[in-house]
Amino acid sequence: EPEVTQTPSHQVTQMGQEVILRCVPISNHLYFYWYRQILGQKVEFLVSFYNNEISEKSEIFDDQFSVERPDGSNFTLKIRSTKLEDSAMYFCASSDRGRPSTDTQYFGPGTRLTVL
Amino acid sequence: KQEVTQIPAALSVPEGENLVLNCSFTDSAIYNLQWFRQDPGKGLTSLLLIQSSQREQTSGRLNASLDKSSGRSTLYIAASQPGDSATYLCAVSRATGRRALTFGSGTRLQVQP
Numbered sequence: 072e073p074e075v076t077q078t079p080s081h082q083v084t085q086m087g088q089e090v091i092l093r094c095v096p097i098s099n100h101l102y103f104y105w106y107r108q109i110l111g112q113k114v115e116f117l118v119s120f121y122n123n124e125i126s127e128k129s130e131i132f133d134d135q136f137s138v139e140r141p142d143g144s145n146f147t148l149k150i151r152s153t154k155l156e157d158s159a160m161y162f163c164a165s166s167d168r169g170r171p172s173t174d175t176q177y178f179g180p181g182t183r184l185t186v187l
Numbered sequence: 188k189q190e191v192t193q194i195p196a197a198l199s200v201p202e203g204e205n206l207v208l209n210c211s212f213t214d215s216a217i218y219n220l221q222w223f224r225q226d227p228g229k230g231l232t233s234l235l236l237i238q239s240s241q242r243e244q245t246s247g248r249l250n251a252s253l254d255k256s257s258g259r260s261t262l263y264i265a266a267s268q269p270g271d272s273a274t275y276l277c278a279v280s281r282a283t284g285r286r287a288l289t290f291g292s293g294t295r296l297q298v299q300p
Contacts, residue, residue, distance in 0.1 A: 102286060114231070114276065116287040127285045162230060166286065174219055174238075174280075176288060178231040 073097040075179035077163050083185045084153055092148045092182045094163030103146045104164040104176060105138065107131070114162070120146065153186045160184075189214045193277055193291035200267055201299050208262040208294045210277030215258050221288065222251050222262050223276040231276065235262075239282065267298045 076095045084090050096103050105117040118128045120138055135151045146165075150157055160183050164176040190213045200206055210220075219238050223231040235244045235251045237260065243252040250263040264271060274295045278288040 104286070104288075106288070113292050114278070114288075114290040116289070119286055127287050129287070164231075174286065175221065175233050175236045176286070177233060178223070180230040 075163055075165055075177050077161075077179040077182050079182060080180065081183045081185070083187065086155060086186055087152050090150050090153055090184065092150075092161050092163075092184070094146045094148075094179055095144050096146055096163065096165030097177055098144070100165035100167055100177075102126075102166045102176075103138075103140070104166075105148045106162045106164065106178075107159040108162065108181075109156075109159045117148075150184075153184075155186050158184055158186045189279060189281065189289045191277060191279060191289050191291035193275075193294050195294060196292070197295040197297075199297040199299060202267060202269060204267050204298075205263065205265050206267055206296070208264070208275050208277075208296070210260040210262070210291055212258045212260075212279050212289075214281075215255050216282040217255060218280040218282050218286070220251075220253055220260050220277065220279045222249075222260075223278065225274045225276055225293065227274075234275075264296075267296075269298050269300045272296055272298050 078093045103120040108114045116129050118132045119126045137149045139147050160181045162181045163179045166176045192211045194209045221236045222234045225231050237244045237253045248265040253260045274293040276293045278290045280286050
């Protein structure tokens with residue numbers, strides 16, 4: 072069964088450093104998402120991406136964040152200058168064309184980001 | 188702003204029991220509602236999606252209902268098993284067609300053998 076994959080599974084970085092989190096969505100999906108979950112808190116939406124552009128973003132997704140689909144398979148989240156409060160589990164998700172019956176979002180296993 | 192609440196926060200039941208998890212949302216203008224399962228330290232596994240026009244969806248021992256007008260959904264698990272132990276999350280997306288999911292904080296379920 073197709074699945075969303077994410078690398079790395081765990082990333083440790085120093086405050087102020089740049090990190091890139093990578094995702095490979097399900098191959099025939101057209102909508103891509105990033106969410107994060109700070110330890111003990113709710114899963115929060117960051118950004119959605121469709122047709123090579125951001126379709127929606129939350130207040131969390133400020134100028135330090137960016138997303139890119141550099142080729143036909145990868146979808147990346149870049150955090151330019153990490154802060155301690157960026158420590159969280161970051162989940163990538165993808166969904167089909169968006170018809171109501173096929174709008175299920177499928178999540179990857181997550182990347183745990185630890186900022187020291 | 189949409190708020191999603193899940194009750195109870197934690198639940199412990201003996202194996203074989205039928206159980207109901209509750210989810211409520213403040214804005215009834217939703218596009219769809221999804222139930223997920225999250226195992227400790229792991230990703231989210233989609234269990235069921237209910238479109239805003241539907242009343243319920245079933246998958247195996249799981250049945251999810253939706254009452255959009257009252258802002259409520261329930262997840263019914265029949266004949267619970269120890270392997271059902273996990274955190275169950277409810278999430279809704281807005282009716283404007285934006286697909287961002289707003290999540291509840293989850294119900295942590297423990298099924299005792």
